[in-house]
Amino acid sequence: xxxxxxxxxxxxxxxxxxxxxxxxxxxxxxxxxxxxxxxxxxxxxxxxxxxxxxxxxxxxxxxxxxxxxxxxxxxxxxxxxxxxxxxxxxxxxxxxxxxxxxxxxxxxxxxxxxxxxxxxxxxxxxxxxxxxxxxxxxxxxxxxxxxxxxxxxxxxxxxxxxxxxxxxxxxxxxxxxxxxxxxxxxxxxxxxxxxxxxxxxxxxxxxxxxxxxxxxxxxxxxxxxxxxxxxxxxxxxxxxxxxxxxxxxxxxxxxxxxxxxxxxxxxxxxxxxxxxxxxxxxxxxxxxxxxxxxxxxxxxxxxxxxxxxxxxxxxxxxx
Ligand code: BT5
Numbered sequence: 001x002x003x004x005x006x007x008x009x010x011x012x013x014x015x016x017x018x019x020x021x022x023x024x025x026x027x028x029x030x031x032x033x034x035x036x037x038x039x040x041x042x043x044x045x046x047x048x049x050x051x052x053x054x055x056x057x058x059x060x061x062x063x064x065x066x067x068x069x070x071x072x073x074x075x076x077x078x079x080x081x082x083x084x085x086x087x088x089x090x091x092x093x094x095x096x097x098x099x100x101x102x103x104x105x106x107x108x109x110x111x112x113x114x115x116x117x118x119x120x121x122x123x124x125x126x127x128x129x130x131x132x133x134x135x136x137x138x139x140x141x142x143x144x145x146x147x148x149x150x151x152x153x154x155x156x157x158x159x160x161x162x163x164x165x166x167x168x169x170x171x172x173x174x175x176x177x178x179x180x181x182x183x184x185x186x187x188x189x190x191x192x193x194x195x196x197x198x199x200x201x202x203x204x205x206x207x208x209x210x211x212x213x214x215x216x217x218x219x220x221x222x223x224x225x226x227x228x229x230x231x232x233x234x235x236x237x238x239x240x241x242x243x244x245x246x247x248x249x250x251x252x253x254x255x256x257x258x259x260x261x262x263x264x265x266x267x268x269x270x271x272x273x274x275x276x277x278x279x280x281x282x283x284x285x286x287x288x289x290x291x292x293x294x295x296x297x298x299x300x301x302x303x304x305x306x307x308x309x310x311x312x313x314x315x316x317x318x319x
Pocket of ligand 1: 123132133134185219222224
């Protein structure tokens with residue numbers, strides 16, 4: 001009911017009467033009044049005028065299950081949301097849920113993380129109440145070898161959403177970083193549980209620096225937030241819903257064809273490494289090469305520095 005009330009208030013430019021809400025939702029006036037009070041406590045500024053009804057004046061950057069659901073425009077991903085005030089890591093929570101219940105498409109979001117994870121045991125720094133920490137649970141019936149392509153789709157979904165909502169062009173650093181003004185604004189961590197030929201579940205963790213104003217010293221030169229770059233506060237729930245929508249659109253196509261063919265060009269157009277010399281770190285080895293772009297499997301195509309004809313691919317690793 002809360003989700004519905006938020007939607008109705010947001011979509012109305014004038015007052016919505018208590019009676020209208022009661023009729024639409026089939027509940028009592030007292031029930032409506034209780035929800036309005038809850039919403040005010042959560043940070044929604046709601047004006048109540050007798051004989052007119054309720055009007056949403058402003059919702060600060062609230063994220064809650066109801067707020068996120070009220071903005072979701074998808075068919076199945078993100079139709080179920082678990083929201084937490086604090087977790088160790090949304091990926092850890094999502095993995096536990098994935099093991100215990102039917103949860104394909106479920107979205108885990110937290111206001112803060114105490115042990116945010118990057119890849120290879122690295123840490124993801126978290127600022128409570130400012131950033132986005134979300135993990136999507138998926139149970140795709142695809143070859144486990146193809147699951148790493150989902151990281152590419154997630155990165156593309158974030159970059160498209162930032163372009164739409166903040167009107168800023170970002171770059172993607174293969175495979176999982178979103179770069180804004182030469183600094184990292186988002187990272188994606190995809191983890192999965194598999195049998196040899198079967199995926200139990202995939203968890204796609206997405207961390208976006210949204211409204212934070214500063215970073216710890218060790219990150220200051222390499223990390224940024226949407227706010228630092230634009231001086232605009234972004235409503236995190238809107239961005240979350242957009243990322244999920246962009247992702248779902250591509251994911252449904254991907255499930256059918258299991259290649260990135262339709263998305264390659266868009267990804268490669270925003271690839272920061274394209275035509276540049278990169279250091280490849282793969283299976284513990286390091287070497288220099290020139291990056292070309294991804295192929296339809298999401299592998300990074302590279303060529304030797306001195307032998308442009310010698311093209312190879314890197315499946316996992318970093319640059
Ligand atoms: C990543 O790892 O970029 C993946 C980050 C995924 C975070 C999300 S948040 C929701 C979900 N739950 C989790 O626990 N994780 C996911 P990697 O490519 O390994 O980059 C990590 C490196 O980025 C660190 O070693 C730092 O150098 C840098 N870093 C850490 N926190 C950062 C931040 N907030 N913004 C930008 N850079 C950061």
